Amino acid sequence: MTVRSEPPGRLMLVRHGQTEWSRSGRHTGLTDLSLTPDGERDARALAPLLAPFDLVEVLSSPLERARRTAELAGLTPTTDADLVEWDYGGYEGRTTAQIREDLGDPAWTVFDQGVVPGATPGETVEEVAARASRVLARIAPSLETGDVALFAHGHLLRILAATWLRQPARFGASLLLDAGALCVLEVERSVPAIRTWNQTPA
Secondary structure (H helix, E strand, O other): OOOOOOOOOOEEEEEOOOOHHHHHOEOOOOOOOOOOHHHHHHHHHOHHHHOOOOEEEEEEOOOHHHHHHHHHOOOOOEEOHHHOOOOOEOOOOOEHHHHHHHHOOOOOOHHHHOOEOOOOOOOOHHHHHHHHHHHHHHHHHHHOOOEEEEEEOHHHHHHHHHHHOOOOHHHHHHOOOOOOOEEEEEEEOOEEEEEEEEEOOO
């Protein structure tokens, strides 16, 4: 009998399409924004990119921008609260340039210095990584039978990819991810790997 050392399924990560805040570079955590017309167009264009995959499970953040991206791509996702974006606390809705000016710190990044409480408590990068780990544990059985797609948000998916790759959560800072982009992760010779990263519809 042949014993498989790795799951046959591939993991698709899809960042939601463009919103007004993603277009202007504002930190968009728990604020529930709609897609722009361009974001809706790009979400529909994901359908042919996803068509070749044998999807046995599709999960989405419950936030509208992620859920709607999955629907416009022709899929019917199940929502998973662990796929919501990083809770940015007091930095919600602010750009990196604004935060750096306020702090007097030209090197501030959310990955290195984190966030402060605001209307919501905010999260550490480790707390976001813990949510990502829970998602990966839940989908592991599905990856034994086929492909899985996750529709979520830029920072959450970058941290989830770092977790998949067995890297520290802050490694996600090095994985740039555009709105409406598709990534494909898999296991090659027992090593978690990236097959495709940041692919956008032509």
